[in-house]
Amino acid sequence: MTALAQTQPGAVKAPGAEPVLSVEGLTISVRTESGLHPLVSDMSFALERGRTLAIAGESGSGKSITSLAIMGLLPPPAVRVTGGSIRLGQTDLTALPEEALQRIRGNRIAMIFQEPMTSLNPVMTIGRQLTEAIEAHEALGRDAARALALQALRAVRISEPERRLGQYPHELSGGMRQRIMIAMALALRPDVLIADEPTTALDVTVQREVLELLRDLQRDLGTAIILITHDMGVVAELADDVIVMQSGRMVEQGTVEQVFTAPREPYTRALLAAVPRMRPAAPAPVAQAAARGQVVARLSDVEVTFDVRGGLFGRVTHRVHAVAGVSLDIREGETVALVGESGCGKSTIARAMAGLVPFRGSIEIGGKRLGGTAADLRAARREAQLVFQDPMAALDPRMRVGDLVAEPLVIHGIGTAESRRARVVDLFERVGLSRRHVERYPHEFSGGQRQRICIARALALEPRLIIADESVSALDVSVQARVLDLLRALKEEFRVSYLFISHDMAVVDNIADRVAVMYLGQVVELGTRAQVFGSPAHPYTRRLIEAVPVPDPRHQRQPSARLDTEIPSPVRRLGDPPPRLRLRDLGNGHVVAEDTALHPTA
Incomplete structure (x- = not known):
């Protein structure tokens, strides 16, 4: 017997155990100025x-x-059950x-x-x-x-x-x-x-x-x-x-x-x-052409640390090694994905590239080195723009969205008011919105539309690099698919490069040209999409890929060892930096960390 009561006409419930929970004709409404408005209508099911x-x-x-x-947690009196029943066994919860x-x-x-x-x-x-x-x-x-x-x-x-x-x-x-x-x-x-x-x-x-x-x-x-x-x-x-x-x-x-x-x-x-799916694993070609095009961004031995103070006098006792020596190139028209679990340093790299956190090492964007003069930093920031995970938090609710998209042009003193207005309208149309949306406020848009507005703002200065930090993870799958299609189309149109930061391996598999897998602030594997997903060489990469949910109930997942500990902390005592991983070249730009002792699945 199915746990679901079939509500189609003529459906007959098969004999079996009595449902522990049954919902019949449930209608939930919200009180508005014009009367009750249904939020849920005529919902029925039974659960065993x-x-x-x-x-x-x-x-x-x-x-x-x-x-x-x-x-029984609907916020009264605005929202309430206006029809049907919810029974736990024989008890009607709506009457209690x-x-x-x-x-x-x-x-x-x-x-x-x-x-x-x-x-x-x-x-x-x-x-x-x-x-x-x-x-x-x-x-x-x-x-x-x-x-x-x-x-x-x-x-x-x-x-x-x-x-x-x-x-x-x-x-x-x-x-x-x-x-x-x-x-x-x-x-x-x-x-x-x-x-x-x-x-x-x-x-x-x-x-x-x-x-x-x-x-x-x-x-x-x-x-x-x-x-x-x-x-x-x-x-x-x-x-x-x-x-x-x-x-x-x-x-x-x-x-x-x-x-x-x-x-x-x-x-x-x-x-x-619309559900992103991992493509069938296939070994990478033996001869893989190296990425062509000019280098847009280059990271050389980048380190980011944060001091932790403690004790009676508030002295520095520990240090968070958020990024522990990352080197990476991003070329024109290329999408490089940074993947890994929370705390691995992905977003810290994005903030370092935007000049928002201090770092050691070298970061160059568009030929301008961060950490130089204020003019160089300003020029580098113009070449690289950020798109954040939560578009509502990234948009000022008090400003019209047209003004938000025009703001980077105003800050950099580009164009006249008329030319900026024309540029904003053009950008809105490029990302699938219209000129009638320009005068609205952020709360008047859906989540997917707000993310499109953030992308339009990122494109306003015609940057060479867009850093997308978990930019689709908060969106519904159909909206996510449309935003990913938009990013692909904009890459072809503007020849813009992306640093795509995500923990969703299926999304990365569908958009990335090259993939860098991070663990505890360091890159443990780097290569093309086909190399990393087709022939993963590091145990941590394999574990990430194996854990991706497969949208097919017939899929038989292979058993894997469960971790009995959490991922180690990047916080270490002062004077005790993490050991540097040695990267071994497997050929054609595919590199993997030799020392896997730092990872518990190795």
């Missing part, structure tokens, strides 16, 4: 114990608001008072949110937060609650669980914080676990660890899972059944095999077609 239901769709489709309704819902939340229905740092109290230890959640639902003493918290941490396979109880959230990595949230959610063995984008903010290797952890815990505990996500690769990895939502309505539902192999609706087909 031990099954995983994925609710997939793009931003604004109604996925998260549905999960909040199940938890708040006091009764509090007894159910965390006990019988638990939730994991996308960003664990905002869900954990920064001034309380992990142990206190875990025991507090347990004591809220169980009449246990402090010692018994602590023992249960420790058992939950061991269940999620976190390293040194006893030590973690005494730590604060800021002392843990993102992956460890997400494991803490999973431990907190599962400590009381709930009937239903709602995971709202639980891996979106995580690196690909940590994402795989979390997905395998959820699968194992579900097998051991029999918990029913509702997975809220826009990542169809994650859906294929974890789900048994799928609901596809668009604009608050279910457009398709079925088993994961049915939806992926024979999607009925055009929206579902478009959603699946």
Whole structure:
């Protein structure tokens, strides 16, 4: 029996176990000046114990608001359930008072949110937060609650669980914080676990660890899972059944095999077609032509460190080695991708190239060396422009977008007001917007449109290099695909080069000419896309590639060793710099680090 109640006319529910959670005709509305406006309309499904239901769709489709309704966390009085029912067993949750819902939340229905740092109290230890959640639902003493918290941490396979109880959230990595949230959610063995984008903010290797952890815990505990996500690769990895939502309505539902192999609706087909996929691995050609064209940017033995002070007198005791000796060339019309997990130094290199952080070594952009005169720095900044991950944070909400795009021209004293206006209109049309958008404000645009505005602003000065720092990771897959197509078209039109920074290997595989894999501030492998993805030579590169979710439920993932420790810290004692990796040339520009002892998978 499927975990999904078929809502098509004439559908008959197969005999089987009673659903642990059933939703029938759910309608959620928001109060507006013109009356109630539906956010989710007529949603129905049933979920059985031990099954995983994925609710997939793009931003604004109604996925998260549905999960909040199940938890009884809709913000009153503006948003409320205006139709249908939500039953946990035989209990209608929509009819319960708040006091009764509090007894159910965390006990019988638990939730994991996308960003664990905002869900954990920064001034309380992990142990206190875990025991507090347990004591809220169980009449246990402090010692018994602590023992249960420790058992939950061991269940999620976190390293040194006893030590973690005494730590604060800021002392843990993102992956460890997400494991803490999973431990907190599962400590009381709930009937239903709602995971709202639980891996979106995580690196690909940590994402795989979390997905395998959820699968194992579900097998051991029999918990029913509702997975809220826009990542169809994650859906294929974890789900048994799928609901596809668009604009608050279910457009398709079925088993994961049915939806992926024979999607009925055009929206579902478009959603699946937009998912970036790793191309089939093939050995790189024996004779690979070297990159042609003039060098646009050159990094030579670049180091970036940050001092850590401590002790009574605030002396420097440790040093963060964010970038530990990186050398790299980027040529005209070339896309070079920097890949690696959080903390490896990718974004620090971007900031160093933009002149935003001090560095040692040499960085040249457009023949101008950073770190020289103020005029050289200004000229280099004109040659290299940044596109950030979050377009809303990169745009001043008080300024019209036309003025934002024209601002670099004003700063550099280029053109007259009329010529700048014409340039802005031209740039808007080049990135797929129109002149009517010029007078609007950032909040009037979608996420994808805002990122296009950021790209238009980056192109205003006709730079030779655009540094795209996780520029598509926050976008829905269909919007992501359109932005990537735009970047490719602009590269051909303007002969601009890209430094494309990402942790998404599938996206990199579809856009990069050359790939540099970073680990703990150093490059461990560098080569063409075909070399790095077709013949990965370093164990860390292989681990990154193997961890990429495959949007095909029939794909059989090969088992791999799980790490029982976190990635080592780049913080080292003063006077103890990290050992430099020696790069060995495999031929045709493909180089790999010889010393793999620094990486735990070697």
